[in-house]
Amino acid sequence: KLTLDTLLDLASKPGWALRALGGRKTFGNLAGHIKGGEGAGGVQTLSKWTASQFDPTLNWEDVAWIKQQWGGKLILKGILDVEDAKLAVQSGADAIVVSNHGGRQLDGAMSSIEALPAIAEAVGDQIEVWFDGGIRSGQDVLKAVALGARGTMIGRAFLYSLGAMGGEGVSQMLEIMHKELDVSMALTGTKDIKDVGPQILVR
Structure with a gap:
């Protein structure tokens, strides 16, 4: 809505206003x-x-081919199934990301956190297992690690912080998450992240 505040804001940024309001x-x-x-x-x-x-014809042989052509680290995101995780290991992938892509791809798919434990147990140390989905705090990181993740993604928390305060916002967000993780570990009697496991969770 065009209010006095909006008009004053636009008047203080004429260049931006012309670019934002002009043209299709x-x-x-x-x-x-x-x-x-x-x-x-x-x-x-x-x-x-x-x-x-x-491309609906893509298969696991294509993943192995990409790995061979690329020669670098290959990470597969979107794994929710134990069998797919095992096939990812066989394909030569270096890491998998347990993710349902924020629930945007298949309505009704299981949550990433629900799929994580079985996948982590099935592949063991054969491949790095990362986690994506709903990480908003240091305690969320702790829960994912307790269920078998080696690391977590923090896409939305990162983007919201970047949008709000730029680089400084991202730094602050990381500091907050670090403190939350540190306090949560202390309160569960854990000194080293490597010692975090399902024993700290109440299911």
Whole structure:
């Protein structure tokens, strides 16, 4: 809504206001990839282009081939099934990320934290198991590690902090998480993160 505050804010940033308010909005990061050029076809064309990026014929042999061609570390994200985790080991992947992609891909899929223990137990030390999904505090990190994760991803916490305060916000967020993890470990009688296991959890 255009209020006095909004108008004053816009007046204090005329360059930004002209760029933000002028012209048609497009998917600038996809310009040149969508048939017809920048902004062509709108959301419908974007949807078709996105769908074309998924190849239903991909299989585990392709993962092994990518690993061979790449030569570097290969990390597979989106593992929710024990059998897939075992196949990831066989394919030569260096790490897997237990993740349901924030629940955006398959409505009704199990949560990442629910899938984590069985996967971690099945692959043991054969491959690094990372965790993604809902990490918002140091205690969340502790719970994931207790259930078998070697590390966790903190995408939204990182992005929210970056959006709010830039680099300083990210640094503060990491410090807060570190303190929360430290206090949570102390209160569960754990001195070393390597000693964290399911024994600290009440199920």
